[in-house]
Amino acid sequence: xxxxxxxxxxxxxxxxxxxxxxxxxxxxxxxxxxxxxxxxxxxxxxxxxxxxxxxxxxxxxxxxxxxxxxxxxxxxxxxxxxxxxxxxxxxxxxxxxxxxxxxxxxxxxxxxxxxxxxxxxxxxxxxxxxxxxxxxxxxxxxxxxxxxxxxxxxxxxxxxxxxxxxxxxxxxxxxxxxxxxxxxxxxxxxxxxxxxxxxxxxxxxxxxxxxxxxxxxxxxxxxxxxxxxxxxxxxxxxxxxxxxxxxxxxxxxxxxxxxxxxxxxxxxxxxxxxxxxxxxxxxxxxxxxxxxxxxxxxxxxxxxxxxxxxxxxx
Numbered sequence: 356x357x358x359x360x361x362x363x364x365x366x367x368x369x370x371x372x373x374x375x376x377x378x379x380x381x382x383x384x385x386x387x388x389x390x391x392x393x394x395x396x397x398x399x400x401x402x403x404x405x406x407x408x409x410x411x412x413x414x415x416x417x418x419x420x421x422x423x424x425x426x427x428x429x430x431x432x433x434x435x436x437x438x439x440x441x442x443x444x445x446x447x448x449x450x451x452x453x454x455x456x457x458x459x460x461x462x463x464x465x466x467x468x469x470x471x472x473x474x475x476x477x478x479x480x481x482x483x484x485x486x487x488x489x490x491x492x493x494x495x496x497x498x499x500x501x502x503x504x505x506x507x508x509x510x511x512x513x514x515x516x517x518x519x520x521x522x523x524x525x526x527x528x529x530x531x532x533x534x535x536x537x538x539x540x541x542x543x544x545x546x547x548x549x550x551x552x553x554x555x556x557x558x559x560x561x562x563x564x565x566x567x568x569x570x571x572x573x574x575x576x577x578x579x580x581x582x583x584x585x586x587x588x589x590x591x592x593x594x595x596x597x598x599x600x601x602x603x604x605x606x607x608x609x610x611x612x613x614x615x616x617x618x619x620x621x622x623x624x625x626x627x628x629x630x631x632x633x634x635x636x637x638x639x640x641x642x643x644x645x646x647x648x649x650x651x652x653x654x655x656x657x658x659x660x661x662x663x664x665x666x667x668x669x
Contacts, residue, residue, distance in 0.1 A: 356528040356666065357420075360412035361514040361638040362405050363625065366395040373507045376500055384507050385623075389601020393510030393626025395495045401436035403445035405513035406491040410446050413487075413515040420517075422450050427483035428457045429473050431466030431630045433550060434493045435459070442491050456483065463548070463656025464597050466490060466630035468535050468664050474518050475533065484520040489513065492629035497556035505559035508599075510626030514634035528644070528666040534580055535662030542568050548657030559657075569603050569655040574610040576663040577653045584665055588613050592648035593640060597655050598622040598632030607653070630656070644668050 369392045370381035385391055396405065414422055428450075430443035441459035456477070462469045470488045477483040494509035518530070538544065547561040547568075559565065573596060581588060588611050596604045601622055608618050619636040621628075628635060633652045644650070646668055653663040 356530060357517040357519050357523050358413060358417055359514060359516045359634060359638045359641055360409060360416050361512065361631075361635040362408035362412055363512045363635070364394045364396045364400055364405070366397060367392050368395050370507070373500065377503050377506070379503060379507060387602070388508060389620070389622050390508065390626050391623050394512055396493055396511040400493070400511075401496065402432050402434055402491045402493040403436045403442050405493065405511065406430060406442040406446050406489045406515070407449045409489060409491065409513040409515040410449065410487065413517060417517070423452060424485045425450065425452055425487050426455045427474065427477050427486040428455065429470040429486065429488050430459045431461065431470045431488070431490045432459070432492055433461045433463055433466065433629060434497055436493065442489060446487065446489055462660045463658045464599065464630050464632070465535065465654045465656040465660035465662050467634055468533055468652070468654055468662035471518070471530065471664065472533055472535060475530070478520045486518045488516045488518065490631040490634050492631050494557065494627070494629060497550055497552065499556055502558065504562065505557065508559070508627045509557065510628045512625060512628040512631050512635055514631050514638055516634060525646070526668070528650070528668050531584060531665040531667050532580060533662065533664045534576055534583075535660070536576070538568065538572060538659040538661060541659055544568075544659040565657065566600065566603060568659055569597070569599060570606040570610070572659070572661040573597065573603070573653045573655050573663075574607045576661055577607070577611060577651055580651060580663045580665050586649060590649055591617060591651060592644075593617055593619055593650040595619040595633045595636045595650065595652045597653065598625065598636065599627050599655070630654075
């Protein structure tokens with residue numbers, strides 16, 4: 356991976372907004388979720404515009420890179436602005452790169468890693484050599500803020516990641532391995548978290564089941580990834596968990612025996628930004644990553660889907 360950049364809307368919504376709206380105390384929200392504030396897209400923003408903004412941030416951070424060399428775009432979101440003219444198409448049009456593959460996917464909050472697996476497939480088949488992955492979520496477009504069970508969880512944001520088949524710079528991260536899976540037969544996967552655009556939008560009637568399954572699968576897949584690559588948890592420089600709930604992250608860290616200081620969390624400031632959350636976290640720590648560092652991104656999504664990716668700076 357050559358580079359990553361993110362985009363966050365300017366508007367900040369604090370917990371006090373929900374106190375005024377439906378009586379939920381700020382401390383109650385923070386105690387149960389870790390969230391103190393979140394970002395909200397403006398009236399003229401959506402999943403497509405945020406994907407474009409993240410892409411512009413990536414290009415701006417690579418002044419010597421020619422975007423015309425991109426020959427694959429993969430976008431992930433479960434909160435699309437348009438299910439036909441997708442975020443991937445919007446980014447392609449903005450970059451003005453014609454006649455390349457563009458793919459949009461959704462595997463809930465696991466979309467980031469499944470998008471990267473698509474890139475791996477295109478690279479392996481020789482169908483692409485420079486890929487842009489964009490993950491973008493406009494949760495507030497679908498959210499019901501008056502829902503006292505989950506209305507206070509969601510934030511908006513996007514991230515863009517550039518992958519090249521050949522190493523371009525010493526700061527590149529090597530994708531060592533990606534492991535993903537689906538656990539739809541487990542628990543209440545079919546109803547724990549749903550988003551039916553023509554119905555109620557995002558609802559989470561069984562948050563406890565989500566919590567339990569996320570803790571189980573994120574810890575398990577991370578340990579499997581470490582074992583498969585002969586690494587101990589002490590050799591892990593950073594763990595970037597899906598930003599769904601700070602208590603989930605803490606539970607996973609405890610199960611793994613990881614130093615909590617090595618866990619990357621942005622949920623306190625950004626809320627649950629869906630499949631973009633871990634990528635935003637990677638962008639935030641990018642300047643601090645040094646040679647020899649090992650990183651794992653681990654995710655869990657409603658539905659249920661899960662995965663982990665091991666990255667290394669050589």
